[in-house]
Amino acid sequence: DTEVTQTPKHLVMGMTNKKSLKCEQHMGHRAMYWYKQKAKKPPELMFVYSYEKLSINESVPSRFSPECPNSSLLNLHLHALQPEDSALYLCASSQFGGPTEAFFGQGTRLTVV
């Protein structure tokens, strides 16, 4: 199984809502990542988990809160988002190659209204 599965595929949320994005991989990878991708732009790294420990990208607002329950699962909790946070949120995982050799999920298309 060489897949990274993300749910939901689409999400519309209001600015006062709380929602969560989920990501799962069964490749035995020990690193997992969240990326944000705006239309016609490259992905931007948000968070990295290595062996279930967090490395934080300092430019990510606190309204985004990651969680890694175990080495196969990664969540991104969303609260009080802004319309400019609308984007494709991508989860990825890697083993020995690090963040530059990763398998990506299909993403969650998030729209904040």
Added chain:
Amino acid sequence: LAKTTQPISMDSYEGQEVNITCSHNNIATNDYITWYQQFPSQGPRFIIQGYKTKVTNEVASLFIPADRKSSTLSLPRVSLSDTAVYYCLVGAAWGAGSYQLTFGKGTKLSVIP
């Protein structure tokens, strides 16, 4: 951070070889060069990674000159299904203690019948 520059778009006929070049003048000693392919509404897919000289796999070749200030992704005999955006990524591989990743802005390759 290494700054990467790649062409915005390229057109090619089916069956031709396509070469996409990425420049990364201030690449660091620990940085690897990775290329990803992305179709609309999907996550990027890893194509190939290299550090120097030439790397070849079943889908592409990557040429990196000795000074490592540029790299060229070569796709042999492209087909319509190769129409996608191709991203050059420069960043440290695992263990370097850094998550400084620089995606290029992407090259939209259009394959013409």
